[in-house]
Amino acid sequence: xTDPTTGWAMRETLPAIPRSVPLVRRAVARLAxxxxxxxxxxxxxxxxxSEAMSNVVVHAYRDRDxxxxxxxxxxxxxxxLLVRICDEGCGMGPRLDSPGLGLGxxxxxxxxxxxxxxxxxxGGTEIRMAFxxxxxxxxxxx
Amino acid sequence: MNGAGEDDVPFVVxxxxxxxxxxxxxxxxxxxxxxxxxxxxxxxxxxxxxxxLVVDLRDVSFMDSAGVRLxxxxxxxxxxxxxxxxxxxxxxxxxxxxxxxxxxGRIRTVGDVAEL
Numbered sequence: 148x149t150d151p152t153t154g155w156a157m158r159e160t161l162p163a164i165p166r167s168v169p170l171v172r173r174a175v176a177r178l179a180x181x182x183x184x185x186x187x188x189x190x191x192x193x194x195x196x197s198e199a200m201s202n203v204v205v206h207a208y209r210d211r212d213x214x215x216x217x218x219x220x221x222x223x224x225x226x227x228l229l230v231r232i233c234d235e236g237c238g239m240g241p242r243l244d245s246p247g248l249g250l251g252x253x254x255x256x257x258x259x260x261x262x263x264x265x266x267x268x269x270g271g272t273e274i275r276m277a278f279x280x281x282x283x284x285x286x287x288x289x
Numbered sequence: 290m291n292g293a294g295e296d297d298v299p300f301v302v303x304x305x306x307x308x309x310x311x312x313x314x315x316x317x318x319x320x321x322x323x324x325x326x327x328x329x330x331x332x333x334x335x336x337x338x339x340x341x342l343v344v345d346l347r348d349v350s351f352m353d354s355a356g357v358r359l360x361x362x363x364x365x366x367x368x369x370x371x372x373x374x375x376x377x378x379x380x381x382x383x384x385x386x387x388x389x390x391x392x393x394g395r396i397r398t399v400g401d402v403a404e405l
Contacts, residue, residue, distance in 0.1 A: 165322035168320050169318055201355060247354065250357060
């Protein structure tokens, strides 16, 4: 299947380790800032990307000894920032031993304009997020 | 990918004991990659002077749910030791996140050290 991120401004594959979380968050935030995002819109991008990346690091490869890859794509089209984060892990599911508080997805949901989570082509989880880069049309975070 | 940038403030955790208890001052971005360092730094000072535990977030430039989880864990731990956790939250997105997650209803949260 065609890679949906072909031609996107940012396409990276990193190991699903904690250190990758700030790297991706800063890179995507820089893309958003360069496109004019400020204030609550920019903070929403930072938070949602951080949560999505953390989900991959914490959950995707918990059945393996070594962490696998996380594929990140981001691009700006018009007034929208599109971000795609996917892994090749065991897929998202209920987890009784989750180390988190279940805050990640709700925090993502309140930061984005559109959110799509599904099984990816690579067998893991794919999350697609769309953000409005205009502060006026983005949720203020409250 | 170069993760460095003007927002790449070095992550620093400072712990100080005073007559009122222990103060933990965090600077930089608090996320999955840095939260363990906070626990490790506090554990390294396991002398647990007693009194309250103050976590100062005023110089935290970014925080996500890993920081919220850290605060919840520190609160549970402080309670088990008979101590009170107090968060100094400062202004901005970090304070907004605490509000969104309902932290002020669970952990005593002040806007500045003057309110301690």
